[in-house]
Amino acid sequence: EVQLEESGGGLVQPGESLRLSCAASGFIFSSYSVNWVRQAPGKGLEWISYISDSSTWYADSVRGRFTISRDNDKNSLFLQMNSLRVEDTAIYYCARDHEWHFDLWGRGTLVVVSS
């Protein structure tokens, strides 16, 4: 089955770090660019990061604090989140990039930043 599955979410305090993972299966992961998209509770979707085989992009809201990476041998995508803020509380989705849209989404992992 073609799918993405996020993990690594949890409750952390402001200023702490967390590393999210996204496991891909059922397709050739290395052939696709992938993204992280988040959704704060009760709010809309926010694109935050993208990685291809040669480039990375970040939204202004996370640039300098979050780092996206991938391990094609392990069919995995990662998001290292440092200096977390209360406003980073959200469900984090990984999403496959195909034909200029996000054609495959995971179910998301919840990150709560609270003291």
Next chain:
Amino acid sequence: QTVVTQEPSFSVSPGGTVTLTCGLNSGSVSTSHFPTWYQQTPGQAPRTLIYYTNSRSSGVPDRFSGSIIGNKAALTITGAQADDESDYYCVLYVDSAHWVFGGGTKLTVL
């Protein structure tokens, strides 16, 4: 700062037609922004409805269609059904900011 605008809410009668729009604060939306529309129901991941402005994703009923109307991208639902009641998000590709989502439209079917 790039802002993508959507109607916060919309209502349509069952069987009716509704057009949701997606605008850009910095100017007109065009096909080069690769407008994409997603549908999201509570507790679920988004589902692609329309990409490349007007291409319907696999399995999406043909009552959903995408277009450019004036200076905005548009999603039209023709013959709305009860299970179309969802949140709808558009997203645009903007060079300087990569992908920018609109705030979403909550569609009520009643």
